[in-house]
Amino acid sequence: MNVEITELTRRFGRNLAVAGVDLQAGPGVFGLLGPNGAGKTTLLRMMATVIPPTAGRLRLLGRDPGAYGPRREIRRRLGYLPQNLGYYPGFTVVEFVEYFALLKETPAARVPAAVATAIERVDLGGKARAKLRTLSGGMLRRVGIAQAIVNEPELLLLDEPTAGLDPEQRVQFRALLRDLGQRATVVVSTHLVEDVGAACSEVALMDQGKIVFQGTPAELTARGTEHGTGDAPLERGYTAVLAAARS
Amino acid sequence: MRDTDPGLPQGQQAPPDVDLGRVWTAVAAQVWRRRPGWLERTTGRLLRSPGLARALLTTPSLLLPWLIASIVVLAAGAAATLNSGQPVVALLAPAVAAAAIAYSYGPGVDPAWELSCSMAVSDRMVLLVRALAVFAVNAVLGLAASAALGGPARSGAAAAAGAAAAVTFGWLIPMTAVCAFALAVATLARSANAGAAAGVAAWLITVLSGRVASGHFAAAVTDTVLFLPYLAIGVTCAAVTLFATRIPRGSYR
């Protein structure tokens, strides 16, 4: 088990962003669905050790992120793509990916090969030495994915990774996810339901800080035969579960 | 997003057991790699962290354009001091340093700041190293500007020399206080601009009230009574900064 979460809670002032979440995840691709404001980003940020929880128990990669030493060990093996990732416009793709490889304390001798591998995996080999300010939104998103995978993480957290990618790139991205999910735990937070169906082995649906569904995409689809609305089976399951949770 | 070699032309078939993708990655690794300069390598060995060294040397207020601007400002200050007899350099140096330190760290400065908070080289470590480096660099620049003035100021009696020394070096202590204040505001407000503005404004108020209280501008830097309050402010603001950048222990169970 790479992720063990028990009754995790996060409060911002009076706002309860995450309200008692339980989650267990091993290797594989794990989808996190839900409407905006459901608490997906806050949950991901807690898993990325960016913010601490207010209450509850969190164990990542078998370690407790509350102490400095284990937290550092977790972060070396972690990959994180935030929802809004800013870029250093004057950096090239290589410089940007390399910077974060160094900050993740990748051994210096392995950095050049790791950077080249990550850049080729996101299909940016032809733009490796281009400055970030010359790249389109979709390419910048792929740069973000590249920095997240550069250290071959055991825990990969992606928040809305396919924003700005065209359909063909999304297909390639899902193939990359399946490949990464063979050894690592990949958690993908998205509000695009079809992203999840194709690549994820397990799905959780969040609403108002709680998990209202957890299971396989097929099980979510099955829920849609009740009063779900939507064009695709998975979408119908999604709306059905949300409706049931809110009633 | 693929693991095959780039652009295999139609009709060409590589031998099935040769991994051209791996070959290309090895070539690209060498062609694309960035070779750090001697300063970065040395800093990396000193700090025992190549990542920390890289973060330090990419500090916005340590980059060449910023340094040149600081030098120009202090040089202008030195010229003004020579012309007017007022210790302009001593009054300018803390303000310049406060602005520089506010621009060394944090969300106002680092567009990828949230990502930086998930890094093994912790953002607090980066903050510490950058703040110290910026402070040291600005102190050296200020000292250089003051030393350039040292010639004309030192001609005279020992008392005059003592007073000149106080003006020459006395601004270091207020500078510490102002820098700490600017940094605390920057981290609390999560904005480098706010920190710079607050630091410069606070210093301006200090200088002006010194003028009002004792009749000359240099009071803010020469009045030894102020040194203890300055240090107290410095320590308090440093503590505030540390608190603002904490990840509280004990919340994880």
Place this chain on the structure above:
Amino acid sequence: MDDDDLVARMAAGDDTALRELFGRHASWLAVRLRSMLPVADVEDVLQETFLAAWRGAGGYRPQGACGGWLWGIARRQAALLLRRRGPAEQAGTALPADLTARRDAPDPAETALARAELADAVAALGPDGSPEREVWRLMYEQDRPVAEVAELLGVPPGTVKSRAHRARRLLRAVLRDGTAAEGGAR
């Protein structure tokens, strides 16, 4: 964009040109090397070849013979690799043992490579039994006079001479600039 332009851009520091060149040439280079070396060595030699091409792009004289230039670099890198390994390792490279064992040979690695390269080039003349291959085999490998070859093949001597001429021309093209390897035997 032809190969000469790519190399010119490489000399100017454009890494995307190197990437394109790799895409065009790495596979046939791999095929040729694979017939002489084991897999791991092929990958090492290919890597060193393109790195050397990147560093040496400034010295390339555009003549439309980019394939030959690359093959020349690959040969040198292969020879370097074999020389580093020493004579014992060369036995694993499908090269005649007598050649690799002889100490008085000028450069066993070079000679072995040249021999393998020649065999490869002869294969480019055509499949076993094709006219040029047969003429080559009889006239140059078995050293028979034209008249005898004509009688053995059942064709006029003039035909033998013209086939021999064509074979020599083909071999010259292959050995000089590797073009036949890309297009296959004619």
